[in-house]
Amino acid sequence: MEHALRSIIAEHQENWIGFTKALIEIPTENLPGVAYRACVDLLAHKLTELGLEYTEEQKVTL
Numbered sequence: 001m002e003h004a005l006r007s008i009i010a011e012h013q014e015n016w017i018g019f020t021k022a023l024i025e026i027p028t029e030n031l032p033g034v035a036y037r038a039c040v041d042l043l044a045h046k047l048t049e050l051g052l053e054y055t056e057e058q059k060v061t062l
Contacts, residue, residue: 019046 019042026038040056047054 022042023039026035026042028035028039044054044056
């Protein structure tokens with residue numbers, strides 16, 4: 001089992017490193033909301049690529 005897991009991790013390592021770099025490069029800052037759309041879009045793309053469903057919830061300030 002451990003060998004199989006290590007093999008899977010090694011097989012996808014470069015992909016995850018690239019994704020992590022792209023996520024870190026998004027200039028998210030405090031206060032929340034700065035570059036929020038770019039971050040959401042990147043995460044949504046990765047979830048779709050992995051075949052996972054997601055929902056996007058938006059809060060409206062009145």
